[in-house]
Amino acid sequence: MSSETKQILTTDGIPLEISLKKAERKNKIKAFLLVAPLLLFLIITYIFPIGEMFTRSIDDKMITNMLPKTFKSMETWDGKELPSEEVFASFLSDFKILVEKKEHGKLAQRLNKEKNGFNTITKKLFRQVKRNKIDETQSIKEQIMKVHKRWRNVEYWQAIKRTAPPYTSAKYLKAMDMYLNEDNKITQVSEDRRIHRILWLRTVEVAFFVTVFCFLMGYPIAHLLATLPMKYSNLLMICVLLPFWTSLLVRTASWMILLQQQGVVNDFFVLIGLVSDDNRPEMMYNKVGTYVAMTQILLPFMVLPLYSVMKTISPSLMRAGKSLGGTPFVAFWKVYFPLTIPGIGAGCLLVFILAIGYYITPALVGGASGTLISNQIAYHMKTTLDWSFASAMGLMLLGGVLVIYWLYNKLVGVDNIKLG
Amino acid sequence: MKKLSKLLLALSFALSITSSAFAVTVASWGGAYTESQKLGYGDPTAQALGVDINWVDYSGGLSEIKAQKEAGAITWDIIDVFAFDTINGCDEGIFVEFDFDKDFPAAPDGTPASEDFFAPMPSKCAVGNILYSWNYAYNVNNVDGTPSTIKDFFNTKKFPGKRAIYKSALTNLEIALAGDGVYMGKGGSEIYKLLETEAGVNRAMNKIKELCTDPNGGCVFWSAGAQPPELLVSGEVVMATGWNGRFFNAEIGEGAPIKQVWDGQGLDYEYFALVKGGPDEANAKKALAMMTNTEMLAGSAKYIAYAPYRLSSLEIIKANEPWYKDGKTEMMPQMPTAPSNTKKYFLVDPFFWADNGTELGEKWEAMKAGL
8 A cells, every 4th residue: 555645635626634724714814803803902901001101110211311421420429428520510511401402390300209309409500500600610519519408418419320220110119118229229218208018008908808898798688689589689789789870979978978976877876875975986087987988889899790690509509408408507608608609709809909999989088097009199190290100009009919810810710700 | 102102192182172172271170169260250251352261170280281292182271280280390391481571461550460460470381360278267166265376276175176187298287387386487488497307397297196196186187178168067077277268168158157267377379371282372372361360360259269369359359349249248358368367377388399299298198107
């Protein structure tokens, strides 16, 4: 027999293998075209903005290009004491170019983000330069130092040096209350300014407890919804969904009216003699208020996935469990509960992720503890216009959520999540 | 990547631009304030110039206009901004610089615009609109006696009960020092001198901390302007700092049992800024000049208790009392700039806050976290 295997040909003489591949490729292209709109949508609305945020958070080229001579002459400066005449002179020459281009304001803004106080002294220097008050035949160092006392402070020159690299991790360090000092060592900021770590912890704490409370309250409701006859469960469903259709601010404000010290709930407690009039408990403008309001607002996100999973569990399973000798609790724990885990996973992840980015409600009802990391992001977006810092914190928040997702995958398995 | 992002941003703004073509668009804070602007000078100016003026609401800050500018699709012509923002916006090249005497009309008696303003502008990109006050008010039913000084706000022995204060450091530090008996100086200059020092900041923070941890006192932090009057009326707090226009509205407009105290008040400003390269910059400039002239500015005070930035506007109000829209309330005593209200006050210093806002904000939050 011949060792050659004969190629199988199709009717038009093309080898079958190639013909098949061709057909398959067509299908693949068709399939790809079908998902292309979604893919494009994801790239445009998700991947791309995140990439943009990332470049923003590390890109510091603007100032590197603004002060080229200054940074060059600073290379040999050890950053311990005031820099030499040469550094001052090159700073002035860089600054003069910026003044000509009308970009000195941008420099002031950028430097003020690095260290507060630059705004005024840069503007004072600008006025001196504009009036040609600085005599370049004299010591420039002496003259700049005379403009404002902060120019005599080495910390401000150290701050300038810190902005030299075109790419920087400084924003990420700042979000952890740290910075790179003049010896390139990671250092903590002074104690009375260490606020970001407190805010991160507080944010996670609030999100965690809100998730727990949502679970504790949502589970029985979802169970009731899934087991009641249709006509009652529909009514109950509307009650669960109603908050969805009410404005967030209205709901928050209602809780304020209900729970404040002179509020409806406290009035009722006093009326029935539970507490005395001058000893009303504080349930608003503290963490209690935050937990209550946020739990109510996020509850539907827990109930709905739980409900849709519970709806698919046949009631006969519990009966079977009991008929096999289990007490109601054992039957619930061994049979029903494990079957609801996919819903629990979905609900908890949903609530946690939503809660971690919440900030309007806590700001209104949380009192002294009402500031969360998202408030800080909004502050830098809107007020200081430090978008790179805001981006860095936003990405860290996203990273945190991804870590939780990963942990969940390790512990429970993501394919276990079910929304319905 | 940069280009694509611009395109995206431009696309999103293109949708909103269609509604504002061939009209001047002014972004302001909304609510009763924008209403007063629209009725007081917006509509009359639109009528006189034959140009539509659209009012859109925004929540403050420069992030939106910066995004519009980066996208190359600016939809706003004029923005109602804080002093702080005019400084930043000027530095970032977002706003048009003015030549005040050339760009804005003189007062009726011929005083040039720059001398008719209550105070000099914080930047070349700002034209004054109103002055408002960070003062405090109390609920007359829940306080024994009459608080009359800023020290009384911190005096929990004489006036026990919780206080409501603003959620961030802005003006709280100034008020704290004034309440601690610091000599304020002209327009609060001494207070700001003290706040430039670490000791001054600590002193102010401690004063607030003392008030908030005092068992006879305690603090509620407010974040929305509507909260202080509400907190007072519901009895949740006995005294609250807030914006005088809101207190006025509750007291006169709605007859709530609250009373304002002007001692140690912080005078703050609100400005208009003209966006560089806005959709209709030429008309916007004309409209802005008209809206901020003597008569027009006086018009807004008919609807809200904020003082016109021009001194000559006050003369109009004085000559035509009762000026308030109800036809019986005299507006002059309600103005933050009235002589009886400015015996002891500080001018909120935008330069100080532009310089130190972030760091003081961090310290403030750290202090709050320790409460």
